Amino acid sequence: MNASEPADPGxxxxxxxxxxxxxxxxYLVRRLDADGELSAAQLSLLKMLMDAGPATGGRASSASGVRVGEIARNLGVKVPSATEQIIKLERAGLARREPDPNDSRxxxxxxxxxxxAAVAAANERRNSVMAGVLSCLSDDDRAALAAxxxxxxxxNATLQA
Amino acid sequence: MNASEPADPGxxxxxxxxxxxxxxxxYLVRRLDADGELSAAQLSLLKMLMDAGPATGGRASSASGVRVGEIARNLGVKVPSATEQIIKLERAGLARREPDPNDSRxxxxxxxxxxxAAVAAANERRNSVMAGVLSCLSDDDRAALAAxxxxxxxxNATLQA
DNA sequence: GCCTAACTGTTAGGCTACCTAACTATGAAC
DNA sequence: GTTCATAGTTAGGTAGCCTAACAGTTAGGC
Incomplete structure (x- = not known):
């Protein structure tokens, strides 16, 4: 983490x-994301909502849904960028924005x-394209990749923190 | 490659x-590229010039340097996007644009x-940041990554084709 | 109670990197 | 020597990110 160290050549x-x-x-990612139905940023956001969806993090006390700041942190972007994407998704009818009953801010x-449905469809499509690419590899290669x-x-988890 | 196949679940x-x-x-890539001196796109382009630099692909008959179309193909972008980056680099004094003696187009x-020098510096900086991140891994993890x-x-090479 | 400080999100404005379409200029074919 | 293809540039537009400035809400100190 420190630039002052010489660092191991290996x-x-x-x-x-x-x-x-x-x-x-x-380049690969761009190709995968060029399927037109959902941009990479939007799919990431929707996926996040799905993963953290049913029960936030939370307790019964916490309302359902994810807060904007949390979304931003999770996606590694600033809050205004998250707001922007959320508004687009809302306009597209894919997400809903509701006031938090416990905290009106x-x-x-x-x-x-x-x-x-959109997440499922987009994911399926991209996965099958990616699977097609991976199908050209040898078993050993796939094993190495999986490992x-x-x-x-x-x-990536380290950076999140 | 074919969406009509059911595809192996694994x-x-x-x-x-x-x-x-x-x-x-x-997220990691964004962090790495946030060092301000050179954008990711520009560094990629310069690196490409460096790699393919001294002798194009070529024979003595081919002049030195890389053609715009080739750069675009290599970076996975369209020609106008390449032109745009090249012009920026030229203005920054990092690249040079010259007419091809064999083909005036x-x-x-x-x-x-x-x-x-800029490529070297930027690369070094980014590498040391990345090395810092990787230094937190176990030896086994690093071996798996290397493999x-x-x-x-x-x-990626498959897609290039 | 009330005033200040901290926090949550939105708005406004700007940047980069990409794209397509239209254009210019050169080269090649016949 | 037209005609067609090729190489790049220019023009105009979009997506996604940013910072700065703002509005509303909550929480603390007195």
Missing amino acids: LLALAQDFREALRHSI AVRVTLTEAGL ALPVIGRI | LLALAQDFREALRHSI AVRVTLTEAGL ALPVIGRI
Whole structure:
């Protein structure tokens, strides 16, 4: 984390390779997201609502839905950016915005039926495209990829904090 | 590649997990690219010039530098987008645009000294940040990651074609 | 009680990077 | 030497992000 250390050369090489892999992957991601029905940002937001949907984090005391600030933090964007996306989704009938009964400053965002269906459809479509790409790999390659995904998840989780 | 096939459930699960990992990784990438000196798009372009720099692809007959169309294809963007970035880099003194001696329609883009230095500096900085992140992992995790990178590279190479 | 401070979200304005469509200029084919 | 294809640029538009400024709500200190 500290730039003042010289850093292990092997670690730097891995860092470089990983960066390179991610850099090239944006092309893949762009292709996946070019299916037109839902933008990457919007799908991420809807998915988040779905995951955290039914019961917020929470207790019976907490109302259903996710707060705007929480959404922003989860997506790694600032609050105004989240608001913008939420408004678009609301206009599209995929999400709903309701005042929080416990805190009138806050807004609770929930998925509509249509939103749930849209997430499912978009995910299915993108997954099948991705599966098509992965089907060209060898079994060993797929195993190596599968083994690394939790690691990448761990890396991303670290940053969230 | 074909949506009409039902597709192996295991493959679909892997596809979903991989998509998820990439989706979360954009946060990491954003952090890495937020160092201000060079945008992600510009660094990618400069890096490409550096990699393909000295001798295009080519023979002695081909002039030095990379053509705009080739740059666009390599970055996975359309030609006007490439032109836009190239012009910015040119204005910043990091790249040079010269007419192709063999084909007056074409333009050859090359790195300047300053451009080379900028790539090196930006890369170093980003690598050390990334290394910092990776240093929090266990040895096993790093090994798993290292094993998967060539696979991801293979996936990306497939798409390029 | 009330005034200030902290917090939640929206609005306004601006930036970057991408896109498509239309154009210019050169090269190649016949 | 037209005609067609190719290489890049220009013009205009969109999505998604940002910061700064704002409005409303809650919580604390006195």
